[in-house]
Amino acid sequence: DDALRFEVDQAPVVVDSSVNLHFSNNKVYVDEENQIELKVLPHVIKEKMNEKSITFSEEPTLKLEENKPIYIIKGTKNTKLMFWQVEYEVEAKINAGTGEITSIKGPWWAFLTKE
Numbered sequence: 001d002d003a004l005r006f007e008v009d010q011a012p013v014v015v016d017s018s019v020n021l022h023f024s025n026n027k028v029y030v031d032e033e034n035q036i037e038l039k040v041l042p043h044v045i046k047e048k049m050n051e052k053s054i055t056f057s058e059e060p061t062l063k064l065e066e067n068k069p070i071y072i073i074k075g076t077k078n079t080k081l082m083f084w085q086v087e088y089e090v091e092a093k094i095n096a097g098t099g100e101i102t103s104i105k106g107p108w109w110a111f112l113t114k115e
Contacts, residue, residue, distance in 0.1 A: 030069040040099040069096035079113040
């Protein structure tokens with residue numbers, strides 16, 4: 001099983017990982033050779049997604065893109081489109097080194113919605 005389980009303050013988060021992880025000096029590294037530190041742990045990305053009204057529809061995935069650790073989150077967003085409550089699928093990417101949300105992709109009409 002390629003899933004990595006983090007449990008922080010009784011808040012378990014499972015992350016699928018296609019990269020090798022290792023632990024050293026109480027830190028998590030994504031690449032043993034280059035020592036790329038995973039500074040943002042999965043429970044933090046869950047909080048960031050909650051702030052954006054995004055709920056996970058599947059476990060986050062951790063990958064290396066351009067030699068940077070990136071969480072890929074697939075989920076749903078609840079919001080309003082004019083008078084109607086709508087829910088749509090999104091895919092978000094978060095830099096696991098900085099915590100920055102690098103992209104959130106949804107349907108073309110998502111710009112018409114309000115939080």
